[in-house]
Amino acid sequence: MLFALSDPERLAIARQLVDGPLDMAECHLSNPDVPKSTKSHLMKVLRTAGVVRNEANGRARRLSLRREDLDARFPGLLDAVLSAEDGAPKS
Template identity: 40%
Template sequence: MAVPPSTGAPPVDAPRAAPVVVPARETIRHPPKEALDLSQILRTVGDPLRLSIVRMLADGREMLCGPLGEALGLPKSTGSYHLRLLREAGVTRTRQEGTLRYVSLRRDDLEDRFPGLVDVLTGAQ
């Protein structure tokens, strides 16, 4: 609580304030393949907005967050929210490059864990 009067030198334990290296943006959390949960995935893609996103990614392309949200007329924060849910459910994968985030369908792992699911979602038979 007590702030020492200015001595002209930096306070001796100020460096202790940040002892942990926070990896910040470089770490984007994805659930491991074995942790994917069918209920969670179904609940997540059960939202029409999010199902649209899955379909935009169906061809395997990577897309940026901006265009994905804009295509659905969403404000940035709302787009970010839905993309986070998709990533946390394991439906999409996100890769950072500079300030850009490339989003793609996590097709390989989904197919491995729940064969046929992606085809059902994207309407491919």
């Protein structure tokens, strides 16, 4: 899980899901030009790590954070990670 969230792009995805499920197409990457296979791979890493759920929804995919599971396994971690500031330290 730590590994999955250690990538900025993946962390950004997790942040977008904190307010509720999103269809994959609504989930934006910082660079809108990355091919869908790459995006799909990012999701797979998050899914494999147990961070995210990915259920079929018509021809779309509904993504959602696995909050309960994660909070049970790593209490406080998700909140801490999601609320951490972006960017590098100011020092």
